[in-house]
Amino acid sequence: MSVTGSFNSSGSPTIEISVSGPVTKPTKFTAMMDTGFSGFLLLPILEAFPVGLILRGTTPITLADGSTQTKLTCLGEVHFGGRSEVGLIIIEWQSTEILVGMDFLRKFERKLVVDAPKGKISLIKSKSAPPPPTPPVSVIVPATPAPASPAPPASPPPASTTP
Amino acid sequence: MTSIPSQNPKQLAEKGEAIYRNKYQQQFERLHIGKYVAIDLSTEKAYVSDTPEGAVELLQAENPKGFFHLIKVGSPGVFKVGYSYHNERDWLFQ
Numbered sequence: 710m711s712v713t714g715s716f717n718s719s720g721s722p723t724i725e726i727s728v729s730g731p732v733t734k735p736t737k738f739t740a741m742m743d744t745g746f747s748g749f750l751l752l753p754i755l756e757a758f759p760v761g762l763i764l765r766g767t768t769p770i771t772l773a774d775g776s777t778q779t780k781l782t783c784l785g786e787v788h789f790g791g792r793s794e795v796g797l798i799i800i801e802w803q804s805t806e807i808l809v810g811m812d813f814l815r816k817f818e819r820k821l822v823v824d825a826p827k828g829k830i831s832l833i834k835s836k837s838a839p840p841p842p843t844p845p846v847s848v849i850v851p852a853t854p855a856p857a858s859p860a861p862p863a864s865p866p867p868a869s870t871t872p
Numbered sequence: 873m874t875s876i877p878s879q880n881p882k883q884l885a886e887k888g889e890a891i892y893r894n895k896y897q898q899q900f901e902r903l904h905i906g907k908y909v910a911i912d913l914s915t916e917k918a919y920v921s922d923t924p925e926g927a928v929e930l931l932q933a934e935n936p937k938g939f940f941h942l943i944k945v946g947s948p949g950v951f952k953v954g955y956s957y958h959n960e961r962d963w964l965f966q
Binding site for chain 2: 743744745746747748749751765766767768769770771772773774776777778779781782784795796797799803804808810812
């Protein structure tokens with residue numbers, strides 16, 4: 710099953726998601742699909758409060774210029790395409806963009822198709838990896854004793870052909 | 873178990889980094905490179921997993937109100953983003 714998205718006013722691909730905290734109902738958001746973000750979901754702090762996310766952690770993130778910044782973080786549940794996944798949400802003070810990243814695609818098992826000329830975004834269900842090949846099984850049949858029936862008469866030994 | 877310590881986020885992150893550096897870094901960089909570590913700031917215990925949420929879930933199963941600092945073994949940042957800031961200050965951490 711494919712879920713379609715759209716382009717926002719700045720021409721970036723966006724999708725519709727819902728986010729819920731431990732005690733709240735899902736809240737809908739339009740999130741930008743950012744393949745330059747390695748995480749699951751990045752949420753501006755002002756969006757995180759109404760969702761009821763409980764901020765219990767900190768984590769460093771690496772910015773595009775190579776510098777590192779520490780952010781508040783928490784676990785949260787994201788609903789998308791009829792599925793829900795729990796992941797780590799980065800809480801961002803300086804940005805107003807909601808971003809979903811590569812970990813989002815991995816968790817929801819989707820591949821992103823951006824058809825810019827047609828203005829179409831699709832998140833297509835990615836076939837799960839095939840199971841590892843199973844080694845050929847050697848079946849060993851144990852020798853069974855012969856049934857207790859009278860043994861057929863022994864055939865006479867072949868006639869000797871010695872001259 | 874204790875809950876959130878009465879410190880600001882910057883101090884909490886620094887405390888988590890210090891616990892990791894002093895107690896775990898040397899050993900984990902030999903044994904768990906690329907894995908995720910959640911440090912419980914109240915107990916100073918470390919929880920290692922293949923995924924970030926896995927490490928946090930392990931910690932929260934033992935201390936549901938624990939405040940954590942998450943680290944990726946061998947990397948300066950747990951995640952990468954495709955943007956940077958120009959002359960902006962983060963009031964939470966600077």
